[in-house]
Amino acid sequence: MPPRPKSPIHSLSKSLYIRGLQCRKALYFEKHRPELRDELTTDAKARFAAGNQVGELARDLFPGGELVPYVKDDFAIQFKQTSDAVASGKRVIYEASFEHDGITVKVDILRKVAKGWQIYEVKSGTALKEVHEHDAALQYFVLTGAGIPVTRVFVVHLNSEYVRRGDLDLAQLFTVVDVTKEAKAQQAEIAKEIAAQRKMLSGKKPPKIDIGPHCSIPYECDFGEHCWQHIPENSVFDLAGKGVDQFELYRNGMVSLKDVPLDLLKGKQRQQAEAAAKKKVIVDRERLRKFLDQLWYPLCFLDFETFQSPVPPYDGLRPYQQVPFQYSLHYQKRQNGKLYHREFLTAPATDPREEFIERLLADIPEGSCILAYYKAFEIGRLKELAEHFPRYRKKIQAIIDNVVDLIEPFQQRMIYSWKQRGSHSIKQVLPAFVKGMSYEGMTISDGGEAMEAYHEMCALVDRPEELAELRQALLEYCRQDTLAMVRLVEILERQ
Numbered sequence: 001m002p003p004r005p006k007s008p009i010h011s012l013s014k015s016l017y018i019r020g021l022q023c024r025k026a027l028y029f030e031k032h033r034p035e036l037r038d039e040l041t042t043d044a045k046a047r048f049a050a051g052n053q054v055g056e057l058a059r060d061l062f063p064g065g066e067l068v069p070y071v072k073d074d075f076a077i078q079f080k081q082t083s084d085a086v087a088s089g090k091r092v093i094y095e096a097s098f099e100h101d102g103i104t105v106k107v108d109i110l111r112k113v114a115k116g117w118q119i120y121e122v123k124s125g126t127a128l129k130e131v132h133e134h135d136a137a138l139q140y141f142v143l144t145g146a147g148i149p150v151t152r153v154f155v156v157h158l159n160s161e162y163v164r165r166g167d168l169d170l171a172q173l174f175t176v177v178d179v180t181k182e183a184k185a186q187q188a189e190i191a192k193e194i195a196a197q198r199k200m201l202s203g204k205k206p207p208k209i210d211i212g213p214h215c216s217i218p219y220e221c222d223f224g225e226h227c228w229q230h231i232p233e234n235s236v237f238d239l240a241g242k243g244v245d246q247f248e249l250y251r252n253g254m255v256s257l258k259d260v261p262l263d264l265l266k267g268k269q270r271q272q273a274e275a276a277a278k279k280k281v282i283v284d285r286e287r288l289r290k291f292l293d294q295l296w297y298p299l300c301f302l303d304f305e306t307f308q309s310p311v312p313p314y315d316g317l318r319p320y321q322q323v324p325f326q327y328s329l330h331y332q333k334r335q336n337g338k339l340y341h342r343e344f345l346t347a348p349a350t351d352p353r354e355e356f357i358e359r360l361l362a363d364i365p366e367g368s369c370i371l372a373y374y375k376a377f378e379i380g381r382l383k384e385l386a387e388h389f390p391r392y393r394k395k396i397q398a399i400i401d402n403v404v405d406l407i408e409p410f411q412q413r414m415i416y417s418w419k420q421r422g423s424h425s426i427k428q429v430l431p432a433f434v435k436g437m438s439y440e441g442m443t444i445s446d447g448g449e450a451m452e453a454y455h456e457m458c459a460l461v462d463r464p465e466e467l468a469e470l471r472q473a474l475l476e477y478c479r480q481d482t483l484a485m486v487r488l489v490e491i492l493e494r495q
């Protein structure tokens, strides 16, 4: 039996324990230096929102249960409500709260069966991961420690194959995996791990743990800015593509790209280091010309914005399927000719797909060459639209057949600037080649923020002024993406 916690600094929750498993230093910071935490990223906010939505929906797998609501900093009331629910014979409890040996947990769904209770740990992802088994194992540890007879432990996650047809079919939407064996197998280790985490937390200083692959596995650590502050621009971590192990270079004292002997690098990585050392732009004119010669007019520049939802909101969608809700289209009928612009942004909280594809098919001049930046994304969405609206299949296929990828010259290093820092994302490429044009300072500056703005837009239907402002920001962002492509082609033409 591990020793009782001596102070609040030793008390743990499931998320703190999991954090300590990933990196003890992160757990130390969480307890002693929470002010070092990074600002919440758009991705993290989306993950929390998805977790809440899926957690609430999964309760309907076992309807009629009693909810023990979360009350910040007051677990006593949640323990009491849980024990009252158990005592009064409730057969299903949501967010049941338990404590054992200073460790608190909330169980997503607790279900009474003949010989005891079943634990259901709900995850918003589409696959079982090792970390989920650690979660479930800690739940088992605390509940059995608190005297609750646990018969089985399950992880519930979304089924990526599920396609919505009409009302949600929860039995198909969710996959329930029995992890009882795995949870039981971890029990002895859990006790040791808790003791080790508490010992570490008693220290006056954080443990000496350097940055490593563990900073982003299984989760992106939110003390990254603090721990990674000594890494300069153009570091070994900017090295793109396959090749050397970046952490091995770092552990051998090579932090800046210029510390790395060139003969350690090959191919694109070597080219990147050479360009960084000489601050130069590399151009392969022959390959670039070949790329440009395949384009024709009318020439279109096309970009989609999409949203995704863990729970498919409309028919024909799978969990997390990307749903196009906006596009920007610039086009020229002839070389150096007038630049035309068309755009579409859906009304909030409606299925955007049919209007999106109808408007797009009407806006693209017939027989155009269509440039997209990372065409797999746009083509993927077009194929999904063709599948859902078979009457447009032929016309959509005609567009797909004419799409050329503008990422190619940058990804395949027909042209490369040291300012790209190994990245071929348009966000890095644009300011590297086009003076005065970047995404900095824009209200919406990347696809994740655009997705967040879409969800916000749906919550603003009754606030027209705020909605109009947000729509304006979305239109500006998407327009910037296709205008960026226009300017990049002009740059390529001038080489």
Ligand code: SF4
Pocket: 022, 023, 024, 025, 026, 027, 029, 209, 210, 211, 212, 214, 215, 216, 221, 222, 223, 224, 227, 228
């Ligand atoms: S950034 Fe890395 S080293 Fe720092 S606390 Fe997080 S996981 Fe640990």
